[in-house]
Amino acid sequence: MPNEASPLPGPQSPGTGLHDLRGPHSPRKIPGWAATTALLLPAYAWLTLAVFLPLATMFVFSFLNKTPMGQAPVEFTLRHYRAFIDQGYLVRIAWNTLVMGFWTTLICAVLGFFAALALVRCTAGRQRETLLVLILLPFWTNGLVRVFSWTMVLRENGFLDSLWHLVGDGSISFLYSRPAIVLGLVHGYLPYMILTCYIALITIDDAVIEAAQSLGARWGTVLTRILIPLAAPGLISGAVLTFVPVIGSFMEPRILGGKVGMTLGTVIEDQFTQAFNWPLGASLSFTLLAVVLAIFATFSGVLKRGAAA
Amino acid sequence: MRLGHIFLGAVLVFLYTPILVLMAMGFNASPLYQLPFQFSTRWYGDLMGNEGLLTAGFNSIVLGVITALVATTLGTLAALALNRHSFRGRSLLQLLLLPPIAIPWLITGTAMLIFFFWTGIGRGMHALVIGHVALAVPYVVLVVGTGLKTIRTDLEEAAMSLGSTPVHAFFAVTLPLLFPSILGAALFAFAVSLDQFVVSYFLSSPGYVTLPVQIYSAIRKGFTPEINAISTLLLLGSMSVILIFARFARPQSPGASK
Numbered sequence: 001m002p003n004e005a006s007p008l009p010g011p012q013s014p015g016t017g018l019h020d021l022r023g024p025h026s027p028r029k030i031p032g033w034a035a036t037t038a039l040l041l042p043a044y045a046w047l048t049l050a051v052f053l054p055l056a057t058m059f060v061f062s063f064l065n066k067t068p069m070g071q072a073p074v075e076f077t078l079r080h081y082r083a084f085i086d087q088g089y090l091v092r093i094a095w096n097t098l099v100m101g102f103w104t105t106l107i108c109a110v111l112g113f114f115a116a117l118a119l120v121r122c123t124a125g126r127q128r129e130t131l132l133v134l135i136l137l138p139f140w141t142n143g144l145v146r147v148f149s150w151t152m153v154l155r156e157n158g159f160l161d162s163l164w165h166l167v168g169d170g171s172i173s174f175l176y177s178r179p180a181i182v183l184g185l186v187h188g189y190l191p192y193m194i195l196t197c198y199i200a201l202i203t204i205d206d207a208v209i210e211a212a213q214s215l216g217a218r219w220g221t222v223l224t225r226i227l228i229p230l231a232a233p234g235l236i237s238g239a240v241l242t243f244v245p246v247i248g249s250f251m252e253p254r255i256l257g258g259k260v261g262m263t264l265g266t267v268i269e270d271q272f273t274q275a276f277n278w279p280l281g282a283s284l285s286f287t288l289l290a291v292v293l294a295i296f297a298t299f300s301g302v303l304k305r306g307a308a309a
Numbered sequence: 310m311r312l313g314h315i316f317l318g319a320v321l322v323f324l325y326t327p328i329l330v331l332m333a334m335g336f337n338a339s340p341l342y343q344l345p346f347q348f349s350t351r352w353y354g355d356l357m358g359n360e361g362l363l364t365a366g367f368n369s370i371v372l373g374v375i376t377a378l379v380a381t382t383l384g385t386l387a388a389l390a391l392n393r394h395s396f397r398g399r400s401l402l403q404l405l406l407l408p409p410i411a412i413p414w415l416i417t418g419t420a421m422l423i424f425f426f427w428t429g430i431g432r433g434m435h436a437l438v439i440g441h442v443a444l445a446v447p448y449v450v451l452v453v454g455t456g457l458k459t460i461r462t463d464l465e466e467a468a469m470s471l472g473s474t475p476v477h478a479f480f481a482v483t484l485p486l487l488f489p490s491i492l493g494a495a496l497f498a499f500a501v502s503l504d505q506f507v508v509s510y511f512l513s514s515p516g517y518v519t520l521p522v523q524i525y526s527a528i529r530k531g532f533t534p535e536i537n538a539i540s541t542l543l544l545l546g547s548m549s550v551i552l553i554f555a556r557f558a559r560p561q562s563p564g565a566s567k
Binding site: 032033035036038039040042043044046047049050051052053054055057058061068111114115117118119121122123131133134135137138140141142143144145146148149150151152153155157158159162187190191194241244245247248249250251254255265268269272278281282285286288289292296 | 312313314316317320321323324325326327328330331334342343344382383384386387389390391394396402405406408409411412413414415416417419420421422423424425427439440442443446450500503504506507510511521524525528529536537540543544547548551552555
């Protein structure tokens, strides 16, 4: 991300220093600041209406004692932020959600790193390009349909069982279990992890690896002392961009987890679609948002470098 | 070296097996997905008579086109300002493009639901347009911005030094060069809208649902291979859109190294 301009407006009052706002390429007849504003206003007004105001409203809603319907007066309360204390089962669900995020991220990181390594070290040219497209293509198709497709594989007498029946009896179906949820999520986010690791690994100079090998380094040493440290930015941005949507997921646990698929995401969805307790849903949503923002803030340096690459 | 190829092959098998099984089951005669496989186009025939899925599919396409048109217009204008003008607060504005992409859709979707309810905007098609455009605009800014970086500004300056007005110079020089990126961004915005489920789920009204939302309620209620048939069409649709996008968005550097 280019960083020439300071992120915050200076202390001078609006109306002064507008001449500075004029870019080198802005039109000469219309004042530069007016053109800039006119170009930016529609997009940012839209984002304000559709994203920023809603997030602010949700924050206010999270302090209401009940969903404001009809004439009954509402009061402000901190009650919903005590939900994790008052409703102990939420702690267990939150823990399960984090565990689900951890396993998904770990499996994606291991598979993604080695897939990216194989792309960089074993393929080239057109073959590599085709493989990259094939790997990334599912990522841009409908996530819901891809999760649904796993039910076809994992259900009893599904595709997995048919394969199993070639060698054994019974059923190895594990639909409606936590491993099924993790499997579906890994399927969803693996392409992204491969991409971020690939971008990091492709910049490593072959000469560095050759030098290490000529000095007698084994493959394991090259991996742990050169490849993994140099690929760390890709691994970290991939991990963040997997973990964050995973802990906010609700459709994957619902479809692949069935009754055992209770996560923070499904609890939040319930508040809006079943229980109609919007303030509790809002406070849980906001708690999740705080966690997400904390993760982004922690890794912002790495993510920024990743974006620049 | 051989090991790497085997591993990549295994990854591709993992990525595509469920998708291919899903597609195959849409052509299997058994309504209960029983194997062995018996070829049949029955479910595609049934699909043609399924009012609910067809209407939802039509809604999704219309919504995708509207989203693409609006998001591409807004995003292209913003990209021009963010890439060609320098002004205070530019980094902040670029940072503000991230929340719609980076915040889990569940949070954005529930926030929109609360706000649209509270302001009286409500749910339905207009709410979905507002939501989908907001999710697509950041991608348009990124795609068009990348395209703008490859177009030299001195071409426009040359046109102006030859007497062209800034506006005319833009339309005569920059816009034609930028057109492939804009088209690519529009396709991308269409794909974002077509594939969106979570936000649509919260903003759909009983009278106006999109295809993914309709598929979701079918999955929850008990489904037949008709769902596989329509899912296959949806997957093939978004895959083609993305492949066409990949052609347009490829940087036009002649003789680029492979």
